[in-house]
Amino acid sequence: MSFKIGDYRLERENMSLIKLMELKAKNMWKWVVSLSQGIPWYDMPESLKKSLCGYTNDTNAKDYTLSQWVVEFREKIVNIYGEKYNCNLTEKEILITSWAIEWISSLILSIITKKTDEVIMFEPTYASYDNIIKIAWAKHKRVALDNNFQIDFKKLEKSITKNTRAIVLVNPNNPTWSLISLKDIEKILKMIKGKNIYLITDEVYNFFIFNKNKAENFSHLKLFDKYKKHLVIINSWSKSFGITGWRIGYMISNKYLIKQVLKIHDSLVTCAPSHSQYAVMQNLEELFNFSNKINIELEKRRDYVVERLSKMKEFIEFEIPEWSYYIFPKFKYTKNDYRECMKILHNVKLSLVPGKIFWKWWKWHFRICYWRDIKSLKIGLDRLEEYFNKL
Numbered sequence: 001m002s003f004k005i006g007d008y009r010l011e012r013e014n015m016s017l018i019k020l021m022e023l024k025a026k027n028m029w030k031w032v033v034s035l036s037q038g039i040p041w042y043d044m045p046e047s048l049k050k051s052l053c054g055y056t057n058d059t060n061a062k063d064y065t066l067s068q069w070v071v072e073f074r075e076k077i078v079n080i081y082g083e084k085y086n087c088n089l090t091e092k093e094i095l096i097t098s099w100a101i102e103w104i105s106s107l108i109l110s111i112i113t114k115k116t117d118e119v120i121m122f123e124p125t126y127a128s129y130d131n132i133i134k135i136a137w138a139k140h141k142r143v144a145l146d147n148n149f150q151i152d153f154k155k156l157e158k159s160i161t162k163n164t165r166a167i168v169l170v171n172p173n174n175p176t177w178s179l180i181s182l183k184d185i186e187k188i189l190k191m192i193k194g195k196n197i198y199l200i201t202d203e204v205y206n207f208f209i210f211n212k213n214k215a216e217n218f219s220h221l222k223l224f225d226k227y228k229k230h231l232v233i234i235n236s237w238s239k240s241f242g243i244t245g246w247r248i249g250y251m252i253s254n255k256y257l258i259k260q261v262l263k264i265h266d267s268l269v270t271c272a273p274s275h276s277q278y279a280v281m282q283n284l285e286e287l288f289n290f291s292n293k294i295n296i297e298l299e300k301r302r303d304y305v306v307e308r309l310s311k312m313k314e315f316i317e318f319e320i321p322e323w324s325y326y327i328f329p330k331f332k333y334t335k336n337d338y339r340e341c342m343k344i345l346h347n348v349k350l351s352l353v354p355g356k357i358f359w360k361w362w363k364w365h366f367r368i369c370y371w372r373d374i375k376s377l378k379i380g381l382d383r384l385e386e387y388f389n390k391l
Contacts, residue, residue: 040242041373085221100236124358149178177321325371
């Protein structure tokens with residue numbers, strides 16, 4: 001008898017194509033330019049660096065924290081977020097996480113109890129959720145967004161069954177940059193009211209919104225007071241403050257669910273990195289101001305990318321992003337996005353993300369991340385234009 005190392009649930013799965021494209025770019029040649037993975041071009045504020053260095057000599061910061069958080073941190077978050085989003089948060093309704101994906105994993109593992117349980121996901125969406133659902137033994141039900149990347153409520157209603165335990169929504173969306181309004185979010189919450197279903201909202205891009213007329217201070221927290229029995233909000237300061245290696249974020253929900261999820265979280269990671277908690281806690285207000293300044297620069301990069309891609313409309317079509325730091329063009333001449341992205345990588349040394357990773361049935365899109373330094377953007381778009389001109 002032969003034995004296999006690993007779990008057969010993931011036997012046919014590979015690592016994320018986003019990471020794979022980034023890895024291919026780094027392993028091929030030193031002159032490969034990557035516009036695939038989100039890597040901030042800017043450095044963190046000096047005050048945050050000083051706080052982190054200061055806490056390396058602090059006894060508290062070298063020890064485990066409570067599984068939920070540093071005690072003083074919860075009070076600060078409750079006060080700041082309560083005022084910012086006009087909600088009545090309590091200390092027992094928020095947990096500091098090691099990163100957003102860790103809490104999503106802990107959450108799914110907490111609410112899935114049977115193999116017949118189902119998790120609905122709107123697609124296209126962030127790729128890592130698929131494996132998390134498989135690990136939890138749940139059934140993955142895919143509901144496609146419409147052509148404008150908005151919710152088709154008829155499809156959603158047909159997909160909800162007695163086995164549905166969660167609906168997952170990345171909003172603002174990765175990769176499409178689209179935004180579902182709070183009005184439509186509330187419509188979902190009304191559909192599941194009184195049922196054993198949670199709406200999990202991943203809002204890690206909610207600070208990256210350019211169209212202030214449509215979404216000023218956007219957060220699902222504005223619906224929390226009314227729908228806390230069903231609403232789960234997940235976010236990551238890694239994105240908004242550009243500290244991707246610090247591994248820190250948060251989850252907000254009713255205190256009963258928080259208590260249950262905490263059991264899984266404690267088993268997986270014990271606590272979020274203590275020095276990250278202390279440093280962010282000391283600088284939270286300044287970091288909000290910092291992210292606003294970064295957003296101004298990010299919008300300039302968006303405008304630059306749109307201007308450059310507009311000259312390639314013979315080969316692609318796209319919508320202008322109003323949020324997030326991705327753009328999701330569509331090839332006009334092929335539906336095999338993976339093959340085309342690999343050809344671009346090998347022919348002009350530019351790494352992009354094929355659209356199929358975000359939805360298996362979409363074979364013609366690709367994602368560009370412009371959360372990068374301007375030099376990489378310029379060289380990368382030069383190479384993309386060069387590739388198209390050779391077709």
